[in-house]
Amino acid sequence: MKRIRKPLVGLHPGRVARPVAAMIATAAIVMTPLSALAEEGDSIWPDSEEVNDFFVSAVDIAVLRPGGLARIVVGGVLLVPSTLFNVMGLPFGRDTSVFKDDVDRFVMEPVEYTFMRPVGVDLVGS
Numbered sequence: 001m002k003r004i005r006k007p008l009v010g011l012h013p014g015r016v017a018r019p020v021a022a023m024i025a026t027a028a029i030v031m032t033p034l035s036a037l038a039e040e041g042d043s044i045w046p047d048s049e050e051v052n053d054f055f056v057s058a059v060d061i062a063v064l065r066p067g068g069l070a071r072i073v074v075g076g077v078l079l080v081p082s083t084l085f086n087v088m089g090l091p092f093g094r095d096t097s098v099f100k101d102d103v104d105r106f107v108m109e110p111v112e113y114t115f116m117r118p119v120g121v122d123l124v125g126s
Contacts, residue, residue, distance in 0.1 A: 053120065056120045057119050057120040060119050061119060065114055068110055068113050068114030069114060071110040071113075071114070072107065072110040072111060072114060075105075075106035075107050076106065076107060078106055079103065079107060082102045082106065083099065083102060086098045086099060086102065
């Protein structure tokens with residue numbers, strides 16, 4: 001009588017455990033001599049301050065500068081209705097400095113923040 005073999009439904013524990021144990025042992029053997037080469041103060045990694053400066057500059061260039069461009073466009077669009085509302089209120093208020101304030105708020109501040117500020121400096125926009 002011919003014996004029919006059943007297919008394995010799951011992985012056999014021995015089939016997984018041996019390669020994993022071999023990888024762990026190999027990593028331990030390879031990594032052990034590296035600690036003997038290290039001296040106090042020596043590092044292959046950059047200082048945390050250098051990493052922080054790089055991260056701040058990268059966020060500034062990749063996120064904040066394009067956001068500043070969008071703020072310039074949106075500010076230019078919002079400047080028109082703001083000016084119209086101020087013109088309608090001009091006979092009552094008679095304060096013409098609101099036009100300069102609106103231009104400064106909606107256009108000039110974003111232009112200075114986006115184009116005139118050094119990279120990575122003054123990220124809060126004050």
